[in-house]
Amino acid sequence: MSTFPDGVFQYGGEPVGGARYSSPWATAYFVDGTNGYDGFDGKGPTTAKKTIQAAVTAAGYQDVIYVRAKRPQTDASDPGVYTESVNVAYAKDNLSIIGVTPHVLDPYYGPKLLVPDVVSEWGFHVISPGFHLENFTVQMWDITTTPAGAVFLESESGFAAKAGSVGASIVNCMLWSGQLRIDGGYDCTTYGVTFNNMVKDNTLGYNFSCPSTGGINPQWGMKVQNCAFLGKHAAAPTNTYMYIQGSAWGWQIRDCYFDIVPASGQFIYINGDVDGFLANCYFNSANATYAAGAGSEIQLGAGVMKVVGCHDVTGEIGSGT
Amino acid sequence: MANIIIQKPVSFGKTRSEQEENMRKEWGQTVTDEQLDKIKFLEKRAKEKVGSSKNFFTPVDADKVK
16 A cells, blocks of 8 residues: 555555664663763763763664763753764664653754864764664854764765765754765665754755765665755755755655755755655745756756655646656 | 672663663653654564564654554
């Protein structure tokens, strides 16, 4: 049974797919930025690590790291933040980092990672396959230099030493003025992520950058679902929300909201031979036309990218390729 | 005489739902109540279908259950 364009394929209530892993050796680690201590073993809430990086260093492949939201600042103007760059090494495959929210399941109230105010720095820089990030805010809006972005899933050809863009999932997160960069790879899921430009422009929002020359192969099976791409406060952001460069197949972009069209960019920019579908998305524009080439607010590239059930403020923008 | 102490490995739960329920006694939550119910359903089905009692479903899996 298919419920497309809602898009869920199921048989008698049993969903397609399964658990990320079923390792009996997986260990849970804990990070408490307020009460933790990096000298602890991190294997219990009362012996939590203080920094996320310390937990990542202690963890092995397939382990799970729970991160507690830090206590708010004394004037309660903002939740406390973890200020660090987290590097996930190749041997930490299938590692999960999960934010724990104290009351409500909203990433803003969960743990926040402030990318250090250092040029070319990333919040999460991942070169291991199967990385999973959940319930986090990664923010860059109040910094003055030019760090690279929020999350970098880095790979190299052959994936022998870098495979961050293989099987990664970024779930229920807010990337505040920092991009998610994915270099080629396959089977990555971006689900329930808010790309928030409201205070400071992103360099880009979702950035799949894999040029035909020197790119990372294969490139397929990317899914972007239930995501919101927000502009500045009542104004257009500068840069493109979704930037896709490369030749990739099996692309799914669905159930997403795109705010005010960027002043110097597009809702979606695809440059390459990209196949897949764009379904059930809303574009906050009166003229959200799509075309293969430049000149439209949605540029679909040279491949067969199906448009199904998408709308702008005037109605359905049509279905086709 | 030397005493040998065998320490039981620390376990926070062998499934996502067990870990979630333990986490709610400690720091807070990582999924909604509805997602937790669906994760329990998935774990039950996984155990019935493949005999796996150790697994880790995510909210993405939970939201596929209608």
